[in-house]
Amino acid sequence: xxxxxxxxxxxxxxxxxxxxxxxxxxxxxxxxxxxxxxxxxxxxxxxxxxxxxxxxxxxxxxxxxxxxxxxxxxxxxxxxxxxxxxxxxxxxxxxxxxxxxxxxxxxxxxxxxxxxxxxxxxxxxxxxxxxxxxxxxxxxxxxxxxxxxxxxxxxxxxxxxxxxxxxxxxxxxxxxxxxxxxxxxxxxxxxxxxxxxxxxxxxxxxxxxxxxxxxxxxxxxxxxxxxxxxxxxxxxxxxxxxxxxxxxxxxxxxxxxxxxxxxxxxxxxxxxxxxxxxxxxxxxxxxxxxxxxxx
Numbered sequence: 186x187x188x189x190x191x192x193x194x195x196x197x198x199x200x201x202x203x204x205x206x207x208x209x210x211x212x213x214x215x216x217x218x219x220x221x222x223x224x225x226x227x228x229x230x231x232x233x234x235x236x237x238x239x240x241x242x243x244x245x246x247x248x249x250x251x252x253x254x255x256x257x258x259x260x261x262x263x264x265x266x267x268x269x270x271x272x273x274x275x276x277x278x279x280x281x282x283x284x285x286x287x288x289x290x291x292x293x294x295x296x297x298x299x300x301x302x303x304x305x306x307x308x309x310x311x312x313x314x315x316x317x318x319x320x321x322x323x324x325x326x327x328x329x330x331x332x333x334x335x336x337x338x339x340x341x342x343x344x345x346x347x348x349x350x351x352x353x354x355x356x357x358x359x360x361x362x363x364x365x366x367x368x369x370x371x372x373x374x375x376x377x378x379x380x381x382x383x384x385x386x387x388x389x390x391x392x393x394x395x396x397x398x399x400x401x402x403x404x405x406x407x408x409x410x411x412x413x414x415x416x417x418x419x420x421x422x423x424x425x426x427x428x429x430x431x432x433x434x435x436x437x438x439x440x441x442x443x444x445x446x447x448x449x450x451x452x453x454x455x456x457x458x459x460x461x462x463x464x465x466x467x468x469x470x471x472x473x474x475x476x477x478x479x480x
Contacts, residue, residue: 219247220319221255221281221311223326231333231396232294238275240289241309241328245281246319253281256312257290266305266330270298274309294330301439305330334438336393341375341441342367344472346480351381351449351460355414360480362472365464377464382409387426389445391436401434401445403427411451420454429459441466 224242243255256278259268266272275291282288290309299305311324318324348360361381368374373391380387390402408426411419428434432446443464450456467475 217246218319219245219249219317220322221245221253221313221317222319222322222324223309223311224287225326226322227327227329229329229331229397230292230294231331232296232299233333233335233396235293235295235297238291238293240291241326242287242289243279243281243311245286248284248286249281251283255279255281255288258310258312260308260310260325263308263327264306266307268307271295271305271330272307292328296332299330299332301332301334301437303330303332331397332439333396336373336391336399336438338367338373338375338391340438341365341391341436341443341466343466344469345377345464345466346475347377347380347462347464349381349460349462351447351462354460356381358480362475362480365466380408382413385409389443391443393438398433399436399438401436401443403434403445403447408449420451423452424457425450425452432459436464 222244224244228239228241230239243257245253257274258277259274268274272292272294275293279288279290292307307328307330309326309328313324342365345363345365346360347363352358352361363380364378365375366378368376368388371388371390373393375389375391377387377389379385385408387406387408388403392400392402394400403426405425405427407423409424411417411422411424414424426447426449429446429448434443434445434447436443443462445462445464446459447462448456448459
């Protein structure tokens with residue numbers, strides 16, 4: 186997965202348009218040319234269902250005393266998403282009402298025709314008079330469509346295969362079959378039973394605040410004993426695991442996998458290293474086959 190962000194915001198433009206207010210009695214106003222533009226250079230839309238409309242903001246630097254109609258067209262030559270198949274543009278004309286500075290083009294996706302691996306984009310262009318074009322920002326914006334799925338905790342319970350650099354380095358294997366259950370005391374949390382070593386369960390919280398980047402959160406926990414991991418006792422004998430600083434751990438509700446970066450260490454002894462764990466949830470039949478035949 187990727188971390189998506191808009192490259193250009195309209196903050197500076199809005200400041201120019203509405204002025205900087207020192208106090209209610211002394212307001213500075215924008216006195217420059219009248220321009221109309223998209224409020225951002227790009228947009229990332231997380232498509233969950235076919236009923237949700239997304240607004241692509243359009244801004245003007247000055248108000249007008251009359252309603253202004255703004256044309257919005259699709260630039261087919263630089264778009265790979267297909268109108269009517271992957272998305273719907275509500276209208277080819279939008280209105281900035283008299284005395285106002287903003288409006289929006291509206292788009293909704295058609296998720297049944299979008300695959301999670303697709304990299305679909307639409308280039309929209311404003312159809313406006315030349316004198317309304319601010320050359321610095323132009324008339325185009327790019328809209329990226331991303332297939333998203335709602336978090337269903339049941340999909341993250343059952344059998345999972347962990348492929349881990351820790352398992353490879355210290356457990357003489359590549360993967361481990363584990364079972365996950367819901368934590369009934371903590372919403373959106375799963376318990377990984379015997380994650381690395383028998384008798385040591387790990388709790389993972391699945392965050393769904395940002396559908397484009399659903400994150401994994403984990404508190405520091407004991408994942409095993411130093412005796413079992415290294416063949417001898419170090420410090421208090423407990424092997425600790427915490428979320429690795431500087432890395433992003435995330436999951437995919439559509440693809441039923443979880444990617445986690447962790448740091449393993451022993452209190453008052455030192456850090457062992459940073460490791461990558463990849464969880465893939467599998468069917469009971471596949472789990473039974475692995476138990477019979479191995480990976």
